[in-house]
Amino acid sequence: MRTRGWLARERELAAVGRLLDEPDDGPRGLLMVGEPGIGKTTVCAAAMDLAGDRGYLVLATRGSQSETGLSFAGLTDLLDEAADGLLRELPEPQRIALEVALARRMPGPAAGGQREVGMAVLAVLRRLCEHRQVLIVLDDVSWVDTPTVEAVRFALRRMRTEPIRILGTLRLDQIASALWREIPVDELRLEPLNAGAIEQLLSSRLDLTLPPRVLRALVERTAGNPFWALEVGRALARQPGGPTIDLPLPASLIAVVTERLTGLEASTRAALIAVSALADPTVSLALQALDSVVANPGKALDVAVTVGVVVETAGKLRPAHPLLGYAALEALPPGGRSALHRRLAEIVKDPEQRARHMAVAAEPPDAEVAVALDEGASVARARGATGGAAELVELAVDFTPPDDRWALCRRRLEAAEVLYAVGEPERAARYVDENESADMPPDLRRRTLPFRTELTYWARGAPAAQELIRCTIAEARDDQHLHAVALAMASDVGDGRGGDRD
Template sequence: MSDTGGVVGRDRELATVTAFLDALPSGASGLLLEGAAGIGKTTVWDAGVAGAAARSYIILSSRPAESEATLSFAALGDLMDGVLGQVLPQLPPPQRRALEVALLIADPVGSPPEQRAVCLAFLAVIRHLSASGPVVIAIDDLQWLDLPSAAALEFALRRLGSEPVGLLASVRIQAGGQATPVAGAGLPAGRLTRIQVGPLTVPAFEAALRASAGAWLSRLTVRRLFGASGGNPFYGLELARALNRAGGEPAPEEPLPVPADLRGVLSARLGVLPDDVQGVLLAASCLRSPTTTMLERANGPVVRSALQTAALEGVVEFEGARVRFTHPLLASAIYSGGSPDRRREAHHRLSKVVPNVEERARHLALSAEGPDEDAAAALSQAARAAAARGAPAAAAELAELAATLTPLDQAPARWRRRADAGAYLFRAGDTARARHDLEALAEEMPAGAARAEALLVLARVLLHDAGDLVAVPVLEKALVDASADRLLQARIHISLARTCGDDLLYCASHAEAGLALAQQAGDPALTGEAMVQKLYADFMVGRGLDLELGDRAMDLEREGRPPRVEERAAMWVGLCLVRADRFDEARRLLELTLQAAREEGDDSSLPNLLAHLADLECWAGNWQTAERYAAECWEAGQQVEHRAWRVMTFFARALISAQMGRLDAARAAAGEGLSVSAAAGDSYGSILLNGVLGFAELSAGNLEAAEASLSSAADLADHISLAEPAAWRFHANQAEAVIGLGDLDRAEGLVERLEGWG
């Protein structure tokens, strides 16, 4: 559909609107967009109106308001505006007179016009207009249609058959999920489609927020807003604006502010409830998944009657034993409206009854009046548990709370917990927030092993956000700080080996150093990490593929694996197997790695993994699978915002486009990716993208352009000591381009070099 580029997260709804518009020339039909207030019905409706205009359909439009529902023929006047001069002369005099009086164009003379005469006139207008092309009757907020207009609309729609006339309308869903009674639907059920416009997904909600009022918000806060708004974009934007007015993001222990214009409405609804009911609701608002049993254990026998009272007022509803607020904003209003003392009291009671270790630690922390090492330690433990179960965003929130509650005289513990929070944020995909917090932490810490730990985490973030040129100096600084800690030094050497950017021999030397230190320390898990980095680095610099070393690394990883999935042995062994054309073995390892990343909530590993899977399936000839992985890679990259490693998302998109013959798309993606890699000083990424761009130009017969890109890739490969021609498979294409240009002597040298590597 045209003119829908700004609509986020509504592909299903837009596809339905497109189908409705495309089918309209075949006969009368209707499409109702149903949903809660603020959910985005009008956005989809606007896109439908734009689509109708793009098709040159005739559009009769009205946006009735609640205040106009008692005005006679107000909406009918809107619908007829702009066409009256064309259609009035075509009407029989009685119908024309009735319509003119109804629309206040003429003064009534004698008895007022009958409703039927107005209805017949409107039907005649619709039929006249539809004779020259499809007509769309577009009404936003159909439930506010005044009754006389609704009657005219319903009368006309019931009498239409083969005429190309369509009703496109939005209509509000009442609390409880029931559609507001709609006047004017008119069409028989077989010709009327109803579609529910529901909450946005988290990625779509985040995109909508960042496009308007929330560009500055961290992903952790965006997710809190999503939970508080129920995925409703209008309420989410209002919450974001309230945060903006408040001057910043709330700390994990602080409630979200309820916007002033919503606070009045919500307060009026809640203010009629007795104090004991509000006390039970406060406890429910403190819980992620409140149940009647849990609330009774915390608040006693008053709970049942209190919840029934709240349910009668439409504040809560029940799903078995589960208690659910009819809208998440009600929970936010109740919680933010409670005094700090009452909130602490509620959390204290709940900390004694919740069965989950994470929730118990969280309630214990939120009941504390100041720094408390016992609560901080419990939160830190809960954060590790959350990360282990695949919830790094929850782990980050818990670790931040732990750092906040750590007493001031225990700085090393507070630093460690802040570093943990940064690592969890990064795994959850909140790259910008992780970098900001970790840079601030490293800046305030003195030199030593504790700072080296923080720098190690920061460097991992910088590698993805800013590239090797920024990350490597931070790791080298960490190596100096860790001079007295052999095991920490080994971890830093291994991280330097993973940079894989401007000097592969440098990476190989750090892999060897890390392996030696890990073996001396007798740490099997770290030894496995170093082994697989040595395997990969040795392979890339032309020392052969030692898969036995990879098998040993995967065995040792059972003793303890890296938290981030893309750092695990299966990932690196899988990449080597792709280069060796052992696609089935590589697929098994990379798919297992992808499954682990999804199960563990490791969003930060997804773009790289998906890019390599797209590369694998391209070379295996599975084009549809490769295209799916490339699309997923792009989406994952948009979510985590790895500014430097966006190169991999551009690579995946360019590669599949080039292989599928979409050469302009390949050029565009490769060109954007090369800009990113140049900004980050990423030679490795430039090799990948020049290789793909060269292949695209070779496919198009542009030999000079192909030779330039492929030779650039080859020169950069020599610069970083890449001596494994199977790594990215562009050397043969370079030779082909040179042959096509007639430089046979040079081509012979390239082929001889390639054979020598073989």
């Protein structure tokens, strides 16, 4: 195996081997849990090599904090290449939905939904499984965007005999998503490395050999965390007179990372910040983000890659470790953070990304940001990313100026519609309540009464829906249109006076 030599993760790799060699048909999973920096991503890479050696087709994505709001970013990683020869075999609604989700086609007037995307993912995975066993890798799964996770979950729930395996990694402080309840899953906690493994790690990565007493002190103080050990090893290597047991150890991991960032040149740190803040950081986009910020954007990126804080693969960039990117962004003062996101909002093309950057850069209320969030939500819904759209429409409500009564009512209803679509009727009903108390414009009351009645019925029961109809009928004597709509709804759910739906 190609990456196994210095890992010292025999227990974890043995668990991966059992997952891959499991003879039973149908989906099976392994969820590896550990603290930040413990080596989950490194074990994932080794597991992918192991799967490749066994003839598996490996579909992988790595979650990123900056990409959690980028709908179907993970699905693009998983299926962009694998689906090439299969798209034409899909039924047209599924093919179009998947092409839109993978950003291969612009959304059309008849927007597909999460179900169509899920059905397309199911069809693609089934066809792939006809020829080879498939391993899906979801590294840092809590940071994989929700629409991707839901599409995979939709497919797994319907697979019975297909030879598919799922490998995921999760931080200790995060909660496993509902995806892992759909299939038999083993959970494995990654333990700290021992002194021998840390010694090999320092030698292979840093060409650093420590005296036994210093090594023991390092392992004890870092609790065997490989990321901590590497960071401290770099600090030891810079010590005048060579490493001693007087370790230059900050009190926490964040302090270690901050020390690493402090040692960077300003332009290198700016490159790391730009890459960390972008949801889809290509080289060209990162260069645009650095333009006018540093004297030589290309050199800044090159240095960031050379010193090991940014990694480049096939034109895509990412922080060398998620904690580096997180710490770099958190270290920015509020004004600097706002300026960064305003700049990024001007260069990104995707309306979803643009809206999110604008929202981070501004303080509500802000009518311009609210409009951008509207546009981003529309794109997300058109792509079938209903969960992402829900987040954006709720932000749009928050950013709407209170005196823009019509826009506020409309956006509350849009929020209610999207939340209802993703299965959160109680939260949806709260937005409807806010509109009722705010005295909705008459045309909006007429147009949305059927939805408001249906939502109230399913969120709070028939009596509440009937009360809504009774009040509407009583208040709409001078509005014949609204009165007629209310009577039509009464014929469906009843008005509490007999002849009810139940």
